[in-house]
Amino acid sequence: MEAATTRDGRPWSPSFLEAIDYEACIGCGRCYKVCGRGVLAPIDKPFEDDDDDEEECATMVMSIADGGACIGCEACAKVCAKKAQTHTAC
Ligand code: SF4
Ligand code: SF4
Structure with missing residues (x-):
């Protein structure tokens, strides 16, 4: 995959949402509200x-x-107080 950059060309390393721990998640919805990509439900x-x-x-x-x-x-x-998510780089 080609290296990602910010708008002005600085290097950017995305860290994709991989999993959510249902035992740790309290369903507060904070992650749902901040995600502008419609990833969560x-x-x-x-x-x-x-x-x-x-x-x-x-x-x-x-x-x-x-x-x-x-x-x-x-x-x-950043908004998950329960650290219920796992993220991975590509
Ligand atoms: S806020 Fe949305 S787009 Fe950003 S890492 Fe989380 S799921 Fe992915
Ligand atoms: S912010 Fe964390 S605890 Fe709240 S709904 Fe999202 S994954 Fe669950």
């Missing part, structure tokens, strides 16, 4: 399949809906 938290399911309430977590649209700006990581 809130979903119901997937539960482990065990006998206690009936007593649990649905909780929202953030998911990667369109990872291919990510430009690796890391704005979502």
